[in-house]
Amino acid sequence: MHRLLILSILFSCFLSFSLLADGSAIGVNYGRIANNLPSAFKVVKLLKSQGINRVKLFDTDPAVLLSLSGSGIKVTVNFPNEKLFFAAKKPSYALTWLNKNVVVYHPKTLIEAIAVGNEVFVDPHNTTKFLVPAMRNIHKALTIHNLHNTIKISSPIALSALGSSYPSSIGSFKPELIEPVIKPMLNFLRETSSYLMVNVYPFFAYESNADVISIDYALFRENPGNVDPGNGLKYFNIFDAQIDAVFAALNRLQYDDVRVVVSETGWPSKGDSDEVGASPQNAAAYNGNLVKKILNNGGTPLRPNANLTVYLFALFNENKKVGPTSERNFGMFYPDMKKVYDVPFTVAELRG
Template sequence: MASLVLLLALFTASPRMSDAQIGVCYGMMGNNLPSAREVINLYNANNIRRMRLYDPNQAALEALRNSGIELMLGVPNSDLQSLATNAENARQWVQRNVMNFWPSVKIKYIAVGNEVSPVGGSSGFAQFVLPAIQNVYQAIRAKGLHDQIKVSTAIDTTLIGNSYPPSKGSFRGDVRSYLDPIIGYLVYANAPLFANVYPYFSYSGNPRDISLPYALFTAPNVVVWDGSRGYQNLFDAMLDSLHAAIDNTRIGYVKVVVSESGWPSDGAFAATYDNARVYLDNLIRHVNGGTPMRPGAIETYLFAMFDENQKSPELEKHFGLFYPSKQKKYPFGFGREREWEITATAADEFNVTLALKSDM
């Protein structure tokens, strides 16, 4: 009985796994994927309560009705110019893809563009990101929903110029004229910035200076000290360098939502099943606690729901949490299912038989 009390105290004191801020990105670049209805059922069966959708796929939006799943809805980069240059196009987009489904689909965010940079391959889209955000925001505001549905964009961490130590994080000089007005809008609209954060790519690009345990959340001790803050994993260091980069613009406070994070199970250096399993499992455990710079839960979207066989290069095909057959790739769970797994495991460790109410 004493052991049971200890066990119950342990789980009362710990963050409930059902409170975890975890979503999963639903990509569709595969020719062997289940129907949208099956996918939404799979989310619900696995207690995945948040979804990122990269475009307003009508079958997926229909299947999401009354599912209770919170949605980050994407505007593809290919639509940015249309929405930026014509406010009526943005109004129609919002009517067609938001209002036609609200409130039976719990749209929480609209991600206007993904990983657009003013330098490099996506630079042609950069001039359209902020005006597209503003036009979509005004269309949402006209419906009185700007407090319920936040409009933003998703960046990648290549826009950070200095990331070490994290407190000295800053954006690259050649992207400031693009990013600063976006940050200013986010402050005004009280909206978060979405960021795709991948320790895998940082590690695989520099394995000489970054250790695998640091990237996988398995380092036994602090690896990087930044003043009084100790960093035991690369995810926190990357995220805090972004927090610092935002703060160091001195424009204002902006929350960050991690709109993608994952690890491939095949197809490239360090892309193994075991590494992916360890990274994802530890990430799910970790995000309730926050970072050294920003304690508190980190809303995080795992990439991705399925292996997608039409993506390239090869490693991009292997980020799925599930196979296209709907079979789980990894043994861990999400939400309440995960809470039960942990409770049962702890009960085994304590050699406790969970008591029936009548036994108390």
């Protein structure tokens, strides 16, 4: 009896540690807007060699999903913005899409989430009103296959969904979005025990305010910090301040029980002449220090025990992306799979 009790306690401790470790996690975004990337098979080998066990895709490419089969890597797939209308209007469309793009691969490919749309609120095609109905119909399709408790559904939002974000304590969603889509989406996430996906980029905040924001504050390096006059909390980096603005916005609407996953964040290693913060050194500092923070179960000043899951953007530089030079240089690896700079992805590497 005594021995069984000890074993039970040890198992409980192990389970608690496992749950905690799973709560704070690092993944990567595997974008493929390029014409020079390695095969998906080689990419999976690269992910495994780096100890990366979570990957977020921007589509449901069969070659990629088949290559991930049996890898043990947890996968988030994307349902595209341009198909939200069809999924919202026709439950049969959502079911057909799910059968073709998820069911045939799972569970050999460990699909753990479907990102329905991406930054829909800034989509120039104005697909916002179709978002939540599409999410619900895809969830119904999951229920038909009894996968609704295994695969979560969310939708990545840009930080611009906030009407106020500085200081963090006044964080709030844009008023025009709250009743039509934010509350219905948060209700759905609460009902399904899912989480809110948020894309945050301190790089852009720094670039827009480099005259008043120190580079050390942007890169998690030592700095005096800034006190939020609204809540008295002290912030030592932009990332925490941005995430706490989201938490404050959730609190304001009384959805403080909805978890947050950072679906995209990163820093470019190269930019145009006016993109002063873009460099390999700064990218290494931002991503490296962020990984250290997350893998040490670092929450935020407002939610110290948040145990965030963070997806770094991005795995590769993507030479076909449009826009300024920085857009093509967020990758941590070159297309030949050589590192652009060093980033630790695991606790073992941190202790190195």
